[in-house]
Amino acid sequence: MQPYQTILFDLDGTLTDSAPGILNSVRHACQKMALEVPEEAILRRFLGPPLPDSFREYLHLQEEDTVRAVAAFREYYPERGIFENEVYPGIPELLADLKRAGKRVVMATSKPEDFARRIMEHFSLESYFDAICGATMDETRTDKGEVIAYALQTAGVTQLQDVVMVGDREHDVKGAARNGLPCIGAVYGYGSADELTKAGAVALANTVADLHTLLCDS
Incomplete structure (x- = not known):
């Protein structure tokens, strides 16, 4: 090479x-929005792609709910999830x-x-x-x-x-x-x-x- x-x-x-912090933040977003927390295999698909894309693709959220889900994710992530890493x-x-x-x-x-x-x-x-x-x-x-x-x-x-x-x-x-x-x-x-x-x-x-x-x- x-x-x-x-x-x-x-x-x-x-x-x-960084998986623990990201997945915990997704769980927090789901709970905040009264969504069923997906199984582990689906959660792990959030590792890597842009966050809004993941909420749209894997939780089938429309745009307004995607914006809310990202905001809920960022309630947890900057304070706790960022250092679960x-x-x-x-x-x-x-x-x-x-x-x-x-x-x-x-x-x-x-x-x-x-x-x-x-x-x-x-x-x-x-x-x-x-x-x-x-x-x-x-x-x-x-x-x-x-x-x-x-x-x-x-x-x-x-x-x-x-x-x-x-x-x-x-x-x-x-x-x-x-x-x-x-x-x-x-x-x-x-x-x-x-x-x-x-x-x-x-x-x-x-x-x-x-x-x-x-x-x-x-």
Whole structure:
């Protein structure tokens, strides 16, 4: 695999295991709106895609109720759910090695940017990033392709031949492709090897150690 000089990282399922906080926030939203809390397999589909899309697709909510569900989610998430979260072992070392090698490291997440920044500061990882870019709170920028385009612009990336995206869901792979970028699939996250391969990932990392090899040893 070619040596990449700029690496864009997804957050949830790629840098941190944020499932507990996200799922608890979805449960809170369902309870607040008197909706039946879906079974675990459905809940876990909320891990990765933009939040409004998940409420619409998996709970079959119309637009007005989707807005209410997102608002209810954000009652719980900023205070509690945001820190029901753990950094995957090996990620701090990977980020440190990338920076030591002179790589440009950028976050591109569908999570609201303010939340992403708070999480990185909480785990003392913010210093490894040249830019932390995410969705807007008003949902005007949530699509992964739009977030990646925004991240590239914010970081001043104009040459794409040595840029790669790293993410754990098909949305990351397809969003990268819409911006002319390859994507490495993080299988250790919330997607599957089959999902990421079908979406067009150029390589798969079953573990953080595999990702380290792909990014640092090529």
